[in-house]
Amino acid sequence: xxxxxxxxxxxxxxxxxxxxxxxxxxxxxxxxxxxxxxxxxxxxxxxxxxxxxxxxxxxxxxxxxxxxxxxxxxxxxxxxxxxxxxxxxxxxxxxxxxxxxxxxxxxxxxxxxxxxxxxxxxxxxxxxxxxxxxxxxxxxxxx
Amino acid sequence: xxxxxxxxxxxxxxxxxxxxxxxxxxxxxxxxxxxxxxxxxxxxxxxxxxxxxxxxxxxxxxxxxxxxxxxxxxxxxxxxxxxxxxxxxxxxxxxxxxxxxxxxxxxxxxxxxxxxxxxxxxxxxxxxxxxxxxxxxxxxxxxxxxxxxxxxxxxxxxxxxxxxxxxxxxxxxxxxxxxxxxxxxxxxxxxxxxxxxxxxxxxxxxxxxxxxxxxxxxxxxxxxxxxxxxxxxxxxxxxxxxxxxxxxxxxxxxxxxxxxxxxxxxxxxxxxxxxxxxxxxxxxxxxxxxxxxxxxxxxxxxxxxxxxxxxxxxxxxxxxxxxxxxxxxxxxxxxxx
Amino acid sequence: xxxxxxxxxxxxxxxxxxxxxxxxxxxxxxxxxxxxxxxxxxxxxxxxxxxxxxxxxxxxxxxxxxxxxxxxxxxxxxxxxxxxxxxxxxxxxxxxxxxxxxxxxxxxxxxxxxxxxxxxxxxxxxxxxxxxxxxxxxxxxxxxxxxxxxxxxxxxxxxxxxxxxxxxxxxxxxxxxxxxxxxxxxxxxxxxxxxxxxxxxxxxxxxxxxxxxxxxxxxxxxxxxxxxxxxxxxxxxxxxxxxxxxxxxxxxxxxxxxxxxxxxxxxxxxxxxxxxxxxxxxxxxxxxxxxxxxxxxxxxxxxxxxxxxxxxxxxxxxxxxxxxxx
Numbered sequence: 001x002x003x004x005x006x007x008x009x010x011x012x013x014x015x016x017x018x019x020x021x022x023x024x025x026x027x028x029x030x031x032x033x034x035x036x037x038x039x040x041x042x043x044x045x046x047x048x049x050x051x052x053x054x055x056x057x058x059x060x061x062x063x064x065x066x067x068x069x070x071x072x073x074x075x076x077x078x079x080x081x082x083x084x085x086x087x088x089x090x091x092x093x094x095x096x097x098x099x100x101x102x103x104x105x106x107x108x109x110x111x112x113x114x115x116x117x118x119x120x121x122x123x124x125x126x127x128x129x130x131x132x133x134x135x136x137x138x139x140x141x142x143x
Numbered sequence: 144x145x146x147x148x149x150x151x152x153x154x155x156x157x158x159x160x161x162x163x164x165x166x167x168x169x170x171x172x173x174x175x176x177x178x179x180x181x182x183x184x185x186x187x188x189x190x191x192x193x194x195x196x197x198x199x200x201x202x203x204x205x206x207x208x209x210x211x212x213x214x215x216x217x218x219x220x221x222x223x224x225x226x227x228x229x230x231x232x233x234x235x236x237x238x239x240x241x242x243x244x245x246x247x248x249x250x251x252x253x254x255x256x257x258x259x260x261x262x263x264x265x266x267x268x269x270x271x272x273x274x275x276x277x278x279x280x281x282x283x284x285x286x287x288x289x290x291x292x293x294x295x296x297x298x299x300x301x302x303x304x305x306x307x308x309x310x311x312x313x314x315x316x317x318x319x320x321x322x323x324x325x326x327x328x329x330x331x332x333x334x335x336x337x338x339x340x341x342x343x344x345x346x347x348x349x350x351x352x353x354x355x356x357x358x359x360x361x362x363x364x365x366x367x368x369x370x371x372x373x374x375x376x377x378x379x380x381x382x383x384x385x386x387x388x389x390x391x392x393x394x395x396x397x398x399x400x401x402x403x404x405x406x407x408x409x410x411x412x413x414x415x416x417x418x419x420x421x422x423x424x425x426x427x428x429x430x431x432x433x434x435x436x437x438x439x440x441x442x443x444x445x446x447x448x449x450x451x452x453x454x455x456x457x458x459x460x461x462x463x464x465x466x467x468x469x470x471x472x473x474x475x476x477x478x479x480x
Numbered sequence: 481x482x483x484x485x486x487x488x489x490x491x492x493x494x495x496x497x498x499x500x501x502x503x504x505x506x507x508x509x510x511x512x513x514x515x516x517x518x519x520x521x522x523x524x525x526x527x528x529x530x531x532x533x534x535x536x537x538x539x540x541x542x543x544x545x546x547x548x549x550x551x552x553x554x555x556x557x558x559x560x561x562x563x564x565x566x567x568x569x570x571x572x573x574x575x576x577x578x579x580x581x582x583x584x585x586x587x588x589x590x591x592x593x594x595x596x597x598x599x600x601x602x603x604x605x606x607x608x609x610x611x612x613x614x615x616x617x618x619x620x621x622x623x624x625x626x627x628x629x630x631x632x633x634x635x636x637x638x639x640x641x642x643x644x645x646x647x648x649x650x651x652x653x654x655x656x657x658x659x660x661x662x663x664x665x666x667x668x669x670x671x672x673x674x675x676x677x678x679x680x681x682x683x684x685x686x687x688x689x690x691x692x693x694x695x696x697x698x699x700x701x702x703x704x705x706x707x708x709x710x711x712x713x714x715x716x717x718x719x720x721x722x723x724x725x726x727x728x729x730x731x732x733x734x735x736x737x738x739x740x741x742x743x744x745x746x747x748x749x750x751x752x753x754x755x756x757x758x759x760x761x762x763x764x765x766x767x768x769x770x771x772x773x774x775x776x777x778x779x780x781x782x783x784x785x786x787x788x789x790x791x792x793x794x795x796x797x798x799x800x801x802x803x804x805x806x
Contacts, residue, residue: 080796097686106806174761378701464757
C-alpha cells in the first residue's frame with residue numbers, strides 16, 4: 001500500500017451538543033480530517049447498538065459516537081443511558097475480536113470545536129492503526 | 144448393477160483420485176458433523192452415524208444467489224452453475240430424501256438451480272451397518288442399504304468396501320477407478336446382505352405408517368395437536384435439519400446501486416412463514432404450525448406425489464431440544480384414530 | 481428429592497380454580513431426554529418428575545405461549561399459570577417481573593432448590609442413550625443412573641452442566657411454594673471459558689468467533705429458548721427496516737449474534753438455555769456470561785435477583801464507569 005489508507009468513519013452525533021460543536025469547528029475554520037461521515041441523531045441515547053454493527057457491516061472502518069457531557073443532556077438523561085449501553089457494546093465487540101480502536105465515544109459540547117477536532121483526529125489515527133476492516137463486510141462475504 | 148471391491152489399503156489413493164473432482168465428505172467440526180470439502184492430499188475417514196446438517200445443504204444451499212442486478216444495467220447476472228461435485232459417504236436415507244425432493248423441484252415448474260446441481264452431483268453412498276438410536280428408515284419405505292437416489296452404494300466389509308454401481312454416473316466413476324478395484328467375489332455380496340440384514344435388525348425404533356395419511360385429515364381439530372405442540376419452542380431445528388424439508392423464501396438484498404435476489408431456507412415452524420401483509424396469520428400458534436409440519440410430510444405430500452416425505456433419518460427427534468419426537472407423534476396419531 | 485410431595489402439591493395447585501395449568505417436566509420418549517409437561521388436571525401429575533435431567537427452563541413458556549385475541553362475547557382466561565422453577569429459572573421469572581413481561585400475581589411459582597443438573601451430552605459420551613427413557617437421580621454429591629437392575633454412580637464433576645458449575649444461585653430467589661430443603665451453594669470455579677477467550681489476541685478472538693458464527697444455521701432456537709427473548713416484534717423478523725438480512729453467511733450471522741448477546745446484556749440470568757439448545761454447538765453462553773460479568777463487576781448489578789429492581793439498561797447512576805469515553 002503505497003498510498004496511505006483512508007479510513008471510513010461513521011460518526012453518530014447528538015443534535016444538541018456534538019453536532020453543534022462540529023458546526024462550530026466548521027464556522028471557526030478549524031481543520032480536521034475529512035474521513036468522518038456524520039449522521040445526526042437527536043441524542044446519543046438514541047444510538048441503537050445495531051447502528052454500529054450495521055455500519056461495520058456496510059463498510060465503516062471505525063465508528064464514533066458523541067454526545068453532550070453528563071448532566072448537559074437536552075433530554076436530561078439520554079447520554080447516561082448511552083454510556084451504559086455503549087460500554088457493554090464496546091466490551092462485546094472487543095470480546096468477539098473487533099479491534100477496540102474501531103469504536104470511540106466522546107462527550108463534545110456545542111462550544112468545543114477544538115475538542116471535536118481532537119476527537120476526530122484520534123478516531124482517524126486509531127482507525128488507520130487498526131487498518132481496513134473488511135472481514136465483516138456484507139458485500140464481500142455474502143455476495 | 145455391477146459390484147466391485149475396493150481394498151482399504153487403496154483407500155487414500157481412491158480419495159486422492161476423487162478429490163480432484165470437488166469432493167465433499169462428512170467431517171467432524173467441534174460438536175457437529177457436516178459435509179466439508181476434501182482438499183487434494185487430504186484423506187477421509189468414514190465412520191458410523193449421520194451428519195447433523197444433511198447433504199441437502201449442498202444441492203439446495205441455505206442461501207443461494209439467483210441473480211445479481213445493478214442500476215443502469217438491463218441485464219441480470221446469473222451465477223454460472225457448472226462445477227461438478229462428488230459427495231462421498233451419503234447415507235441411504237439422505238440420498239432417498241434427494242430423490243423425494245426432486246418430485247417438488249420437477250413438479251409444475253422445473254427448478255433450474257436445484258436440477259442443475261443435482262445433475263452435476265454424483266452421490267457415493269455408504270450403507271449403514273450401525274443405525275443410530277432414532278433411525279427408522281424401514282418404517283417409511285427405506286432401508287439401511289437403499290440405493291434410491293444414489294449413484295454408487297458402498298458397504299464397509301471391514302477389510303474393504305463393496306461398491307455397487309447404480310447409475311450411469313456411478314459407472315463412469317467406477318470406470319475411472321478401475322485400476323484400484325477388483326471384481327467382487329460372490330461371498331462379498333453375501334457378506335453385504337448379512338450386514339444389511341443385521342443393520343435392519345439393529346433398528347430399535349419405528350412405526351407402521353399404514354393408515355396415517357388417511358387419519359391425519361380426520362384429526363384436524365383433535366386435541367392431540369395442542370398437547371404435542373405445547374412444549375414446542377417454534378425454532379427451525381426440525382425443519383432446517385430435515386433432509387426432505389425444502390421450503391424457501393426469496394428476498395432481495397440491496398446495497399447502494401447493486402443487489403442480488405436470493406433464496407434461503409424457510410421454516411413452517413416460524414410465525415413469519417404464513418404471516419400476511421395485513422398482519423393476519425392463518426397459522427397463529429405453534430399448534431397449527433406443528434400440525435402443518437406433520438400433515439405436510441405424512442399427508443399432503445402423499446396426496447400429491449404418492450410417497451411419505453420422511454425418510455426416517457431421526458434428526459428431528461434427536462435434535463429437538465424439548466423432546467418433540469416424531470415417532471411418538473405418529474404413535475399418538477395412530478392412537479387417536 | 482421428595483417426588484410424592486411434589487406430585488401432591490402439584491395436584492393441589494392444578495385443582496385450584498384460579499390456576500389454568502401447571503408446567504413441569506416429564507420423562508422423555510427415549511434416552512436422557514426430558515420434556516416440558518403441561519398439566520391441566522390432577523391426573524397429569526403422575527408423570528411429573530424432578531431429576532438431574534430437568535435442565536430446561538420452563539419460565540420461557542410464560543411468554544412463549546401465544547395470546548390470541550379473545551373472540552367477541554367471550555371472556556379472556558385470566559387464570560394463573562403455575563410453574564416449577566430451579567434457582568436459575570426463578571431468576572428468569574424475577575427478571576420478567578422487573579421488565580413487566582409478566583405480572584407477579586399471574587404466576588404460581590413452585591420453587592425447587594437445585595443440587596445441579598446433568599449435561600446429557602456428557603453423560604451420553606460415557607453411557608450411550610438407549611431407546612428407553614433413563615431414570616436418573618441424585619446420590620449425595622453425585623448422580624445415580626438406574627438402568628434396569630443396574631445402578632451406576634456417576635461422579636458429579638464428570639457430567640455436571642457448565643452453567644451449574646458456575647451457578648451462584650441454586651435456590652429459587654422467589655417462590656410461592658418451596659419443595660425440599662434449600663441447598664448449600666457450592667464453590668464456584670472461575671469462568672474458564674470466558675477467561676480463555678479473553679486471554680487471546682484480538683485476531684485470534686476474531687478467528688474463534690468466525691468459526692463459531694459460521695456454523696450458525698439461524699434456526700433461532702437460541703432466541704426462542706431464551707426466557708428473556710420475548711419481543712412480540714423481534715428485529716430479526718423485521719423486513720422494513722431490515723436489520724439483519726435473511727441470508728445466512730458469516731456477516732449476517734455475526735450481526736445476529738451480536739444483537740442477541742447485546743439485547744441480553746444486564747438481563748441474562750445465565751440459565752444456559754441458548755447454548756443447550758444450539759444444534760451446532762455454538763458456545764453462546766460465553767458471550768452472555770462475559771457481559772453478565774462486566775455488569776456484575778463494574779456496575780455491581782445482577783439481574784433476576786430482585787423483582788423490584790430497576791432494569792439495568794433502562795437505569796443509570798451518575799457515576800457509572802466512563803473511562804472509555806474521550
